Amino acid sequence: EPEVTQTPSHQVTQMGQEVILRCVPISNHLYFYWYRQILGQKVEFLVSFYNNEISEKSEIFDDQFSVERPDGSNFTLKIRSTKLEDSAMYFCASSEATPGLETTDTQYFGPGTRLTVL
């Protein structure tokens, strides 16, 4: 069964450093997303991406963050100048939403990357 994959599973970084979290969405999916979950808290939407551009972003997703689809399979989240409060689990998700057709547009999540900022 196709699944979303994410690497690394755990990333430890020093405050102020840049990190890149990687995701491989399900191959026929068109929408890609990043969410984060600070330990013990609810899952929060960061950004959605469609047709090689951001379709929506939350207020959390400021200039510190960027996303990119560098090739036909990978989808990345870059966090510049990391802060202690960026420590969280970051989930990538993808959905098959096809514009104009009735779909459930269910978002399938990857296993997450646990980011620890020291």
Next chain:
Amino acid sequence: AQKITQTQPGMFVQEKEAVTLDCTYDTSDPSYGLFWYKQPSSGEMIFLIYQGSYDQQNATEGRYSLNFQKARKSANLVISASQLGDSAMYFCAMREGWFSGGYNKLIFGAGTRLAVHP
């Protein structure tokens, strides 16, 4: 106002019994989708079940069913014949429609931690 409310921080159930996890939502959008995800202690987010706002019947997926009461804006998850492996965090989430301008993102509740006892 909270878009998604899960009022039960924790629930427990005896193995083989049924359990209902509550979820209420708030939207003025006529078109929306409701999702339930399971998050085991390992951290991944597993899609369980989906209910569309226009669906006439309650969704079912194996041992999972969704008790959808549109007028009350509730979408409770029912797990029948609970198993030890059902012990996890359960999240209710909503995707609003184009009317609300938030077509892509999922809005999550705070979650309910379910413990299944032998």
